[in-house]
Amino acid sequence: MYDLLxxxxxxxxIDRPTAPIDYLINKLKQSEKRRIFISGPxxxxxxxxxxxxxxxxxxxxxSMSEIVRSEVDKATDSGKAIRAAWLEGxxxxxDVMIPLAMSKIEEMEA
Numbered sequence: 001m002y003d004l005l006x007x008x009x010x011x012x013x014i015d016r017p018t019a020p021i022d023y024l025i026n027k028l029k030q031s032e033k034r035r036i037f038i039s040g041p042x043x044x045x046x047x048x049x050x051x052x053x054x055x056x057x058x059x060x061x062x063s064m065s066e067i068v069r070s071e072v073d074k075a076t077d078s079g080k081a082i083r084a085a086w087l088e089g090x091x092x093x094x095d096v097m098i099p100l101a102m103s104k105i106e107e108m109e110a
Contacts, residue, residue: 033109034059060108067100068092 008027017023036053040046047063054061071079072086078096085092 035105062101062104062108064097064101067104068097071100 008024011027012020012023015023034057036050036057036059038046038050038053047061050061050063053059068082072083073079078100081096082092085096
């Protein structure tokens with residue numbers, strides 16, 4: 001509750017609306033973006049759990065394994081780095097995975 005009030009106060013000070021009450025009401029009516037991250041080892045029905053939660057709470061799903069496979073299939077720069085990591089038996093570097101994830105999240109939220 002304190003975070004909500006703190007954010008509303010910060011926003012009203014920064015934005016300086018001409019109708020502050022209407023501004024606050026509109027801010028409170030805006031729905032916040034909700035994100036749930038589910039991860040787990042292969043074969044543990046992670047996609048099924050994610051799909052069930054997405055359906056239950058009206059959320060969208062994003063499968064990093066599908067994105068990774070797609071990048072490899074398309075032979076993009078990211079896909080080449082992913083394939084190299086697979087062949088070496090190492091983790092896919094964060095500087096490859098994070099931009100992939102963020103671009104897909106931004107697409108979904110646009």
